[in-house]
Amino acid sequence: GIACRRGNQLAVDDVNARGGIKSMGGAKLKLLLGDSEAKEEVGRTETERLIKEGAVCITGPFLSGVAMAIATLCEARRVPFVIDIAAADVITQKGYKYTFRCFPTVSTFMKSMGFYLSQIVQEKKVSIKRIAVTNTGDLFGRVQGKAFVDFVKAKKLPFAAEIVEHIEYPLGVADLSAEIAKIKAVKPDILCPVARPGDAKLMIRELYKQRVELLGIISPGSPGWYEPEFIRDMGKLGEFVMDNVPWVNPIGNMYKEVNAKFSKLYPGKYLDTNSGYAYLGVLVIADALERAKSTKADDIIEALRKTYLKQDLMVGLSVAFDSKGDNVNADAAMIQILEGNVKVVLPQKAAEAKYVFPMPKQLWERGV
Structure with missing residues (x-):
């Protein structure tokens, strides 16, 4: 706020x-x-x-x-x-x-998430088959989490993948140990969390504590991962997290x-x-x-x-509204925490750095 x-x-x-x-x-x-x-x-x-x-x-x-x-x-x-x-x-x-x-709408988030995941798989020649999803229980969390689960189940990703776990928890939750234990048990390749800063920190600490092995953490889009307090408090544990978000250009x-x-x-x-x-x-x-x-x-x-407002403040083109009132040019970028800073890594035309995937070190291997 x-x-x-x-x-x-x-x-x-x-x-x-x-x-x-x-x-x-x-x-x-x-x-x-x-x-x-x-x-x-x-x-x-x-x-x-x-x-x-x-x-x-x-x-x-x-x-x-x-x-x-x-x-x-x-x-x-x-x-x-x-x-x-x-x-x-x-x-x-x-x-x-x-x-x-x-x-952007949740539907726009899903399209960009699918596009970026496909690019990562192709460029890095990695296999992402097992996906775990978590989300908060507020309206945005529920809608965003379900939308990504439905997107994967509808086989809209250009590669074969399945949802091996989908966990929802209350906004403001104080403990995620049980939820992370469930995630560890299904052995996902990537974790796709929809989180706020508080539960994002809880999640990272619990993943570290329980030594959950992952290729990466890639959010389909949520604010928990780019907030300065998350980056400051998590330090090395926050490195390499990726987030599909409407971001600055x-x-x-x-x-x-x-x-x-x-x-x-x-x-x-x-x-x-x-x-x-x-x-x-x-x-x-x-x-x-x-x-x-x-x-x-x-x-x-x-x-x-009749709005047509030219802007290069945010990723996306000029602001223009359709008949429903949605901005037809709103878009998302893939950002990643690299050396304690948020960097745009995709799309390439707006990229500040090259993305790192898979994570070169698991959370518990980072000397924290």
């Missing part, structure tokens, strides 16, 4: 520094803050409060369940809602008029400019999925307001439908 808010605020400040919404006489953006506390009912209540305080557009909220609750409310209140982060397909499958999403001019500002404001921090898409979401709103020349909801909605 903190990273998202920082990205939102930086975008607001940048738009205002460039003259605000020029078509409305240089009107300045103002960020009204709400906190869902990761609870759907609180997200709805906070959104109601923001609308009463005069918000002409809502953005956020990171969690798919909260996004669903906000989308339902915004439809009833006829207030535009631009989702910066939330992936569950169902959010935009209700026929809502007032909801738009910058972020490290070679993009917009990324370089915005990241420099972000890192100066917040020493030791950098733009990532959360702060990057939060920044982009505000830019989309500002662009729509500029073209709408109005704060009336229907004018903003009409402008959002």
Whole structure:
């Protein structure tokens, strides 16, 4: 939440520094803050409060369940809602008029995961036949985990593979020893976890403790693996983890400019999925307001439908919405932790480093 808010605020400040919404006489953006506390009912209540305080557009909220609750409310209140982060397909499958999403859908995640896994298998000439999947029990975790399991079972991977274990556990779990024991028993080639930072750390420590042998850890897409706290706390144990995520475009001019500002404001921090898409979401709103020349909801909605916002901040092309409100050009990259840093390793056109697979050392062999 903190990273998202920082990205939102930086975008607001940048738009205002460039003259605000020029078509409305240089009107300045103002960020009204709400906190869902990761609870759907609180997200709805906070959104109601923001609308009463005069918000002409809502953005956020990171969690798919909260996004669903906000989308339902915004439809009833006829207030535009631009989702910066939330992936569950169902959010935009209700026929809502007032909801738009910058972020990739779970379906998009699966397509990119399949593509990158295929490339890894071909280039490294390795055999991945046995896959274990874990996920948290919140809406995003359940949807993301099940989507990848279904993707593999439907034989959409271009190589023969099977799901040998699929484990779901509560968000905020305090112990994963039993779950990791089950994974060890089925001897998977790779582990594909959908995790948050807290359970990601629990999982790595338990894999280390129980000496679970793997070719690699490759997430189909989740925030647990790239958060600075995970990388800092795990050290060598976090090395070589891969994650299929909507990521910044490290070679993009917009990324370089915005990241420099972000890192100066917040020493030791950098733009990532959360702060990057939060920044982009505000830019989309500002662009729509500029073209709408109005704060009336229907004018903003009409402008959002016609959005074509060029950007090289995030991996993917210009932001443009389809009839459901999804960004047709949203995409994901494969990132990997290498020498304590997050690096884009695929696609090659955006790669900062060459990926390492299989892991050269098992967790317990790293001198920790």
